[in-house]
Amino acid sequence: xxxxxxxxxxxxxxxxxxxxxxxxxxxxxxxxxxxxxxxxxxxxxxxxxxxxxxxxxxxxxxxxxxxxxxxxxxxxxxxxxxxxxxxxxxxxxxxxxxxxxxxxxxxxxxxxxxxxxxxxxxxxxxxxxxxxxxxxxxxxxxxxxxxxxxxxxxxxxxxxxxxxxxxxxxxxxxxxxxxxxxxxxxxxxxxxxxxxxxxxx
Amino acid sequence: xxxxxxxxxxxxxxxxxxxxxxxxxxxxxxxxxxxxxxxxxxxxxxxxxxxxxxxxxxxxxxxxxxxxxxxxxxxxxxxxxxxxxxxxxxxxxxxxxxxxxxxxxxxxxxxxxxxxxxxxxxxxxxxxxxxxxxxxxxxxxxxxxxxxxxxxxxxxxxxxxxxxxxxxxxxxxxxxxxxxxxxxxxxxxxxxxxxxxxxxxxxxxxxxxxxxxxxxxxxxxxxxxxxxxxxxxxxxxxxxxxxxxxxxxxxxxxxxxxxxxxxxxxxxxxxxxxxxxxxxxxxxxxxxxxxxxxxxxxxxxxxxxxxxxxxxxxxx
Numbered sequence: 424x425x426x427x428x429x430x431x432x433x434x435x436x437x438x439x440x441x442x443x444x445x446x447x448x449x450x451x452x453x454x455x456x457x458x459x460x461x462x463x464x465x466x467x468x469x470x471x472x473x474x475x476x477x478x479x480x481x482x483x484x485x486x487x488x489x490x491x492x493x494x495x496x497x498x499x500x501x502x503x504x505x506x507x508x509x510x511x512x513x514x515x516x517x518x519x520x521x522x523x524x525x526x527x528x529x530x531x532x533x534x535x536x537x538x539x540x541x542x543x544x545x546x547x548x549x550x551x552x553x554x555x556x557x558x559x560x561x562x563x564x565x566x567x568x569x570x571x572x573x574x575x576x577x578x579x580x581x582x583x584x585x586x587x588x589x590x591x592x593x594x595x596x597x598x599x600x601x602x603x604x605x606x607x608x609x610x611x612x613x614x615x616x617x618x619x620x621x622x623x624x
Numbered sequence: 625x626x627x628x629x630x631x632x633x634x635x636x637x638x639x640x641x642x643x644x645x646x647x648x649x650x651x652x653x654x655x656x657x658x659x660x661x662x663x664x665x666x667x668x669x670x671x672x673x674x675x676x677x678x679x680x681x682x683x684x685x686x687x688x689x690x691x692x693x694x695x696x697x698x699x700x701x702x703x704x705x706x707x708x709x710x711x712x713x714x715x716x717x718x719x720x721x722x723x724x725x726x727x728x729x730x731x732x733x734x735x736x737x738x739x740x741x742x743x744x745x746x747x748x749x750x751x752x753x754x755x756x757x758x759x760x761x762x763x764x765x766x767x768x769x770x771x772x773x774x775x776x777x778x779x780x781x782x783x784x785x786x787x788x789x790x791x792x793x794x795x796x797x798x799x800x801x802x803x804x805x806x807x808x809x810x811x812x813x814x815x816x817x818x819x820x821x822x823x824x825x826x827x828x829x830x831x832x833x834x835x836x837x838x839x840x841x842x843x844x845x846x847x848x849x850x851x852x853x854x855x856x857x858x859x860x861x862x863x864x865x866x867x868x869x870x871x872x873x874x875x876x877x878x879x880x881x882x883x884x885x886x887x888x889x890x891x892x893x894x895x896x897x898x899x900x901x902x903x904x905x906x907x908x909x910x911x912x913x914x915x916x917x918x919x920x921x922x923x924x925x926x927x928x929x930x931x932x933x934x935x936x937x938x939x940x
Binding site: 437438439442443445446448449452453455477481482483484486487520539541543544546548567568570571595596600613615616619 | 655663665668671674675676677682704705707791793824842846848863865866867910
């Protein structure tokens with residue numbers, strides 16, 4: 424007997440839900456550090472957050488292999504994503520178009536697909552679930568999409584990420600793009616954005 | 625300039641009546657015409673385009689119910705972006721009421737049921753063929769360009785394999801040589817539209833065939849700019865507040881067109897003017913290319929030296 428797994432519902436309205444989820448991501452991606460929110464309208468399987476589920480159901484399909492960090496590699500999650508997105512779930516982050524991970528488990532950014540100089544779009548978009556997102560301080564962002572600077576607080580990411588990010592930015596036009604997610608909230612860091620961390624005393 | 629218009633109503637020459645009856649949605653198509661899988665593919669391309677400003681992302685352009693050259697790329701981008709809460713404006717060479725603009729507006733009214741407008745300030749998405757509105761755009765707006773030839777180097781190098789390498793290596797010498805040849809032959813850079821720009825100090829990009837008059841408006845524009853080329857199957861983007869520089873030389877700096885005339889209808893001195901032939905005796909006048917800008921100025925009481933004052937019977 425095969426074990427059956429309950430599949431949680433996806434978008435309450437698939438067409439409008441996908442459009443709203445995309446616009447939230449587009450807005451976040453074109454104005455790095457701005458926080459938007461999105462959800463499917465139904466609670467996703469643990470440990471996917473509302474925004475992660477809405478982003479995946481809006482953008483991931485059979486054309487985009489997905490990599491899951493070990494914390495997400497659970498039957499309820501893989502069944503949910505395979506059923507609603509129809510995507511392949513793969514073992515190597517370097518082959519992934521999208522990836523889902525937590526801030527603490529985020530692999531070195533160089534492990535993901537980085538694209539090449541002729542086709543920089545062949546890179547992974549990494550959805551990173553963090554412990555908190557805010558606009559009251561922490562990081563100072565600058566680059567395309569930002570008038571002067573934006574402030575962003577990100578809680579619960581592994582040590583060394585921002586050094587890793589600076590190296591990712593050096594690769595431009597290659598590099599990964601991050602979508603940071605907490606609950607229904609999301610903020611995006613496209614590869615162009617420069618992140619200044621507060622100086623340690 | 626003192627041309628007197630023969631035209632009794634003295635409307636903007638391209639002015640049409642506002643559609644009074646709302647356009648009914650047609651049944652049997654997905655929201656905004658395209659199927660969901662196509663929209664996802666276009667949406668992913670748009671996100672990559674935003675992440676790599678000025679880079680042309682290939683996408684699987686679909687057959688659309690209008691011919692190539694009529695805005696198939698712009699329509700697909702708009703269809704992937706638009707939602708029920710959006711208000712759409714479509715312009716063709718600045719005017720809201722030419723065949724192309726009217727039909728694309730009606731297309732989205734019919735397939736997505738969205739509100740449409742001719743007022744620049746009221747629109748959340750503006751699809752444009754070859755102009756940027758005169759009124760500065762805001763952070764709440766998205767400008768979608770219809771692009772015929774997305775590759776700025778195509779006239780200089782026909783092979784895609786080569787132009788792709790040139791972009792990858794940031795090797796744009798051939799473009800500068802082309803601009804320099806203009807100077808050597810004519811004493812100035814003669815390109816007046818589709819004038820190449822450099823985006824965020826990296827990619828040379830075709831701004832689509834907008835007049836070079838509009839190039840400075842692209843620089844650090846608060847609105848997101850998306851470009852769709854349907855036949856050539858490319859999408860590219862300029863994020864808000866991104867540096868867009870027109871290519872030039874230190875001793876031959878970039879300049880925009882200027883006119884000795886003002887707009888004959890609204891008297892504007894700062895807008896892009898079209899020359900309009902008004903009779904068969906060589907009579908002509910210059911009017912704003914941006915019909916909404918001209919109308920708004922006339923409603924505010926501005927009068928050019930070529931036309932009678934605005935009256936309520938002008939329609940709109």
